[in-house]
Amino acid sequence: DLIITEHSTRFFNKADFNFEDEKNFIRLFENPNITAVSPKLANEINNKLSVKPVVIENILDPLFLDNSFQLKRNKNQFITVGGLREIKNHSMLIRSFARLIHNKPNSFLYIIGEGDLKNELTSLINALNVDKHVKLLPNMARSDLKSFFESSDACIVSSKFETFGVVAIEALSSGLPVISTKNGGVESIITDSSLGQLVDITEDAIYEALLDFDASSFDRHKLRKVAKDRYSPDIIVSKFEQLLDQSKAINL
Numbered sequence: 454d455l456i457i458t459e460h461s462t463r464f465f466n467k468a469d470f471n472f473e474d475e476k477n478f479i480r481l482f483e484n485p486n487i488t489a490v491s492p493k494l495a496n497e498i499n500n501k502l503s504v505k506p507v508v509i510e511n512i513l514d515p516l517f518l519d520n521s522f523q524l525k526r527n528k529n530q531f532i533t534v535g536g537l538r539e540i541k542n543h544s545m546l547i548r549s550f551a552r553l554i555h556n557k558p559n560s561f562l563y564i565i566g567e568g569d570l571k572n573e574l575t576s577l578i579n580a581l582n583v584d585k586h587v588k589l590l591p592n593m594a595r596s597d598l599k600s601f602f603e604s605s606d607a608c609i610v611s612s613k614f615e616t617f618g619v620v621a622i623e624a625l626s627s628g629l630p631v632i633s634t635k636n637g638g639v640e641s642i643i644t645d646s647s648l649g650q651l652v653d654i655t656e657d658a659i660y661e662a663l664l665d666f667d668a669s670s671f672d673r674h675k676l677r678k679v680a681k682d683r684y685s686p687d688i689i690v691s692k693f694e695q696l697l698d699q700s701k702a703i704n705l
Contacts, residue, residue, distance in 0.1 A: 456485070456486045456487075456488060456693065456696065456697070457478075457479070457482075457485050457486070457487045457488070458487075458488045458489070458490070458509070460489075460490055460494075460511075460616050460617065472501050472502060475501075475502055476502055479502065479504065484700075486507065486696050486697070486700050487504055487505075487506040487507070488506050488507050488508070488509045488693075488696070489506040489507075489508055489509075489616075490508070490509070490510055490511050490616055490617040490638070491508065491510070491616055491617050491637065491638045491640075491641045492508055492641055493616075493637040493638060493640065493641065494506075494616045494617070494637065494638065495507075495508050497637075507696055508641075509689065509692045509693060509696070510617065510622075510641075510683070510684055510689060511617050511619050511622070511684070511689075512684060512685075512686055512689040512690075513622050513623070513626055513680060513681075513684040513685055513686070513689075514595060514623065515685075515686060516595050516596065516599060517595075517599055517623050517626040517627060517680070518626060518680075518681055518685055528559070528606065528668070529557060529559050529560040529561060529606060530560075530561050530563070530604065530605045530606050531550075531560070531561065531562045531563070531605060531606060531607050531608070531609055531663070532562075532563045532565065532601055532602060532605040532607075532608050532609070532624075532629075533546065533562070533563075533564050533565070533608065533609045533610065533611065533620075534565045534566060534598065534608070534620045534623075535565075535566045535610075535612070535620060536566050536567065536568040537564075537566050537567060537568030537569065537570040537571050537574060537589075538568050538569065538570060539570065539613075540612060540613050540614055541566070541611065541612050541613075542611040542612055542613050542634070542654070543564055543570065543574055543611065544570075544573070544574060544577055545611060545654075545655075545656050545659065546562075546564075546609060546611040546659060547562075547564075547574065547577055547578060547581065547583070547587055548577075548581070548656050549611075549656050549657075549659040549660040549663060550562045550583065550586070550587055550660075550663065551581040551583045551587075552656075552660045553660060553663045553664060554583055554586050556664060557663075557664070560586060560663075561586050561587075561588070562586065562587045562588070562609075563588050563590055563601065563605075564587065564588065564589050564590065565590045565591075565592065565593060565598065565601070566590075566591075566592060567591055567592050571589060574589060575589060598623070599623075599627060602623065602624055602627030602628075602629050603627050603628065603629075605629060606629075606666070606668040607624075607629060607630050607631065607632055607649070607666060607668065608620065608621065608624030608629045608630070608631045608632070608649075609631075609632045609633070609659070609663075610631060610632070610633035610634060610636065610639055611633075611634055611654075611659060612633075612634060612636045612639075613634070613636060613654060614636055614637055614638075615636040615637055615638035615639055616637065616638045617638040617639075617641075617642075618633065618636075618638045618639040618642055621633060621639050621642045621643065622642060622680050622683075622684045625642070625648065625676045625677065625679055625680035626676075626677055626680035626681065626684075627677070628673030628674065628676050628677045629673070629676065630648060630649040630650075630668070630671045630676060631643050631648065631649035631650075632649055632650050632652065632659070632662045632663065632666065633649065633650070633651055633652070634651070634652055634653070634654040634658075634659070635651050635652065635653060635654065636654065639651070647671070647672070647675065648676060648679060649671075650662050650666075
């Protein structure tokens with residue numbers, strides 16, 4: 454039995470792409486099991502390839518589930534993680550954060566990632582005179598990232614598109630609420646207000662969410678439990694095993 458799993462954002466941002474390569478690949482196999490990491494992605498795949506994937510989410514790195522979890526919250530520290538690419542929408546986030554600083558001058562944003570837009574984003578940070586509040590940091594070891602999560606107030610996902618949003622479940626597992634744009638994937642993770650907030654993909658929406666954010670209103674231990682209960686390796690592996698068992702039963 455074969456499982457084909459799809460994670461690509463091209464199903465969201467390539468409306469004029471015909472996906473013939475994907476269609477031909479699927480035709481190579483007899484009744485393959487196709488999975489997608491979010492309901493939104495599954496729907497896009499169905500629309501473009503005429504197949505109905507089973508939703509099985511991304512798996513959470515076990516590092517984020519160890520027992521060394523520590524609450525080290527620093528007031529008004531925010532973190533975002535992702536490659537410095539247009540799809541991640543960091544420029545909009547920086548502009549929103551610059552507005553926040555006028556009302557909450559002790560706020561800080563750490564953008565962790567590398568990419569082609571580093572110089573452009575650095576110039577924007579300097580032009581807005583927020584270099585003391587907004588820092589670009591390079592990729593780091595997962596253990597260091599985990600520590601960064603645990604010492605922050607919230608994780609921000611400002612992307613235009615996400616098929617899932619691994620950073621969101623890593624944040625939750627570190628006891629961190631998530632402020633995210635409605636980008637396709639994270640909506641299936643932040644399913645109610647006890648986990649964070651979903652906003653439109655606009656500068657105003659992100660700014661208002663940051664302005665109203667209150668870290669004390671979130672139960673960080675509950676956030677961690679939700680991530681473990683939904684995305685831990687044993688949970689996700691069991692979903693794949695169930696899919697294979699169902700496939701075998703059908704093919705008997």
